[in-house]
Amino acid sequence: MDMQKRLGEEKIYKLLLEFSIPAIVGMIVNTLYNIVDRMYIGHIKGIGNLALSGVGVAMPIVTVVSAFSMMVGIGTSYKISIKLGENDKESAENHLGNAVTLLLLLSFLASVVGLVFIDPILNIFGASKNTIGFARDYIEIIFIGTVFNMLSFGLNHSIRSDGSPKTAMFSMLIGAIANIILDPIFIFVLDMGVRGAAIATIIARSISTIWILYYFTKGKSILKIKKSNMKLKKEVVISIITIGMVPFCIQISQGFVQLISNNALKTYGGDNAIAAMAIISSISMIFMMPVFGINQGSQPIIGFNYGAKNYERVKETVKYGVIVATIILMLGFLIIQLMPKVLISMFNDNSELINTTIKGIRIYLMMMPLVGFQVIISNLFQAIGKVKIAMVLSLLRQVIILIPCMIIVPKFKGITGVWLSGAISDGLSAVITAIILVKTIKNMKKKIIL
Numbered sequence: 001m002d003m004q005k006r007l008g009e010e011k012i013y014k015l016l017l018e019f020s021i022p023a024i025v026g027m028i029v030n031t032l033y034n035i036v037d038r039m040y041i042g043h044i045k046g047i048g049n050l051a052l053s054g055v056g057v058a059m060p061i062v063t064v065v066s067a068f069s070m071m072v073g074i075g076t077s078y079k080i081s082i083k084l085g086e087n088d089k090e091s092a093e094n095h096l097g098n099a100v101t102l103l104l105l106l107s108f109l110a111s112v113v114g115l116v117f118i119d120p121i122l123n124i125f126g127a128s129k130n131t132i133g134f135a136r137d138y139i140e141i142i143f144i145g146t147v148f149n150m151l152s153f154g155l156n157h158s159i160r161s162d163g164s165p166k167t168a169m170f171s172m173l174i175g176a177i178a179n180i181i182l183d184p185i186f187i188f189v190l191d192m193g194v195r196g197a198a199i200a201t202i203i204a205r206s207i208s209t210i211w212i213l214y215y216f217t218k219g220k221s222i223l224k225i226k227k228s229n230m231k232l233k234k235e236v237v238i239s240i241i242t243i244g245m246v247p248f249c250i251q252i253s254q255g256f257v258q259l260i261s262n263n264a265l266k267t268y269g270g271d272n273a274i275a276a277m278a279i280i281s282s283i284s285m286i287f288m289m290p291v292f293g294i295n296q297g298s299q300p301i302i303g304f305n306y307g308a309k310n311y312e313r314v315k316e317t318v319k320y321g322v323i324v325a326t327i328i329l330m331l332g333f334l335i336i337q338l339m340p341k342v343l344i345s346m347f348n349d350n351s352e353l354i355n356t357t358i359k360g361i362r363i364y365l366m367m368m369p370l371v372g373f374q375v376i377i378s379n380l381f382q383a384i385g386k387v388k389i390a391m392v393l394s395l396l397r398q399v400i401i402l403i404p405c406m407i408i409v410p411k412f413k414g415i416t417g418v419w420l421s422g423a424i425s426d427g428l429s430a431v432i433t434a435i436i437l438v439k440t441i442k443n444m445k446k447k448i449i450l
Contacts, residue, residue: 007085007304012316020297020324022169023160027289027296029169029176035282036176037197040183042279042348044193047134049350051194053271054134056278057127060258061139065114065146066153067251068106072099073154075244078383080161080223081300085307089223096158096216097229098236103154107147114143126262131271137195145202152208159215161300162222167215175208246382246390253398260406261418269356269415276357277418279347280364287332291325291372295379302383318380325372333368336361363419367426371397374426374433393436396429 007015042052076099083092114121122135142149152175159168179200186196216225241248258281265273298321305313336343340358348354374397381390392400402425409424410417 007301012301012313013320015301016294016297016317016320016324018297019160019165019300020294022165023296024290024293025169025173027172027293028286029172031285031289032176032180035285036180036183037201038278038282039347040187041194041197042275044187047193049275049348049353050130050271051134052278052348053275054127054131055138055194055197056274057122057125057131057135057262058139058142059278059281060125060255060262061114061121062142063258064252064255065110065142066149067248067255068110069103069150069154070251071244071248072102072106072150072240073157073244074247075240075242076154077157077161078243078299078303079239080158081303082307084161084163084222085304093223093226094229094233094236095240096223097226098232099154099158099240100151100225101230101232102237102240103150104147107150110150111143111146114146115140118143125259126266126274128266128271131274134194137193138198141195141198141202145205148202148205148209152205152212155212155216156208157296158223159212159221160296161303162216163300164215164221165297167219171208171211171215174211175204178207179204242387243382246378246387246394249391250394250398253395253403257398257402257406260403264406264410264418265415268410268418272353272356273360273415273418275348275353276360279344279353279357280361282347283336283343283361284365284368287329287336287368288371290328291375294321294325295375298376299379299383302380306384314380314384318376321376321379322373325376326369329372330369333365336365336368359416360419363416364422365426366423367430370430371426374430377433377437389436389440393429393433396432397425401425401428 038052038055041055042049044051076095079095080092083089083095118136118140119132122132122139125135127135152171156168156171159165159171182200182203183197186192186200187194190196192199213225215221216223261277262274265277269276298317301317302314305311305317340361341354344354344357344361374393378390378393381387381393402421405421405424406418409421413420
């Protein structure tokens with residue numbers, strides 16, 4: 001049975017396992033780029049705390065830049081899934097070719113702007129006189145290698161929509177393994193510190209990029225990158241950006257939240273608090289990445305069946321996604337609440353920083369079990385092209401609720417208020433998402449897909 005037939009006929013749980021497990025592995029592996037960097041950097045003798053804080057300042061900038069690759073990558077992958085569901089291979093290849101050109105243009109612009117305005121950008125994102133040197137050492141190299149970051153991350157989504165989830169996983173895996181091997185060599189053996197961590201990351205990303213480009217040109221892909229499809233077409237670019245705008249805004253908002261968070265942390269807790277948040281976000285990513293992997297795994301199934309008007313299969317896919325995501329985050333919540341020190345010690349062994357982080361992570365992530373439902377439902381509306389609803393739902397946690405909380409609550413509760421903001425945002429966004437979902441179901445009546 002060919003892949004397109006399987007997407008329309010195979011049992012949903014089998015498809016979801018087949019697509020989601022590689023996606024989950026891929027997302028976790030991708031997260032390892034940042035997590036492994038922080039683990040090694042946090043243990044640099046004598047400067048681990050400040051170096052970790054400096055990288056914590058740089059990370060929101062990486063988040064903002066990756067928003068553009070996410071916009072193009074996810075927007076393209078969703079359109080490819082729908083077009084293949086409509087049996088329109090030519091249009092799918094047009095989207096893929098235009099995506100390559102967009103990623104090249106955006107990476108060039110990001111590199112130029114970042115390198116020219118590097119110090120003002122770092123100051124805006126919360127660097128202090130003690131951490132700006134470490135932050136600059138890291139982000140300067142990342143800006144130089146932006147093209148590899150954007151191509152590898154942006155095009156990997158399309159491999160999955162092309163019907164090759166295992167290949168998508170492998171393309172992420174080879175880069176992450178390279179990063180894990182290269183990090184200690186550049187950081188400790190070559191004594192390059194924070195700059196070495198960034199160099200290792202860029203080399204690893206370049207390896208992934210070469211692999212992905214080979215797959216879409218010489219490999220066994222259904223779709224091919226062709227020169228004739230790389231000329232930008234207005235309608236194709238608009239269709240990519242329209243769907244990709246939701247994850248773009250989510251990612252940009254995360255960068256903006258990190259900016260506000262870093263400044264609040266610096267005001268109420270100093271550089272140590274910024275280092276603590278860097279650790280908290282890393283641990284959070286470990287458990288959130290499987291949920292995002294489920295989203296990515298379900299996307300081709302939802303997109304294909306929505307395009308083929310098999311709405312019951314869309315409903316079943318979402319149901320399984322919510323159940324599995326909730327189970328994963330419940331387990332994550334229990335691990336974090338019961339044994340936070342074990343997780344935190346992987347990043348740093350300073351007792352003061354560990355105690356600060358333990359208090360912060362228990363409060364900040366106390367509503368984690370509710371997040372899975374919120375994320376999966378947001379993805380549903382995005383996958384079926386309901387962009388406005390998807391935008392509202394996706395921005396609830398990271399903008400509409402969290403940013404005001406980050407500004408207001410710390411004024412009354414100090415550093416504890418920063419930690420409380422995450423919990424408040426997670427809880428309220430889940431409740432509001434449930435309300436919007438129920439109202440949407442009622443409004444859709446006979447055309448209901450849930």
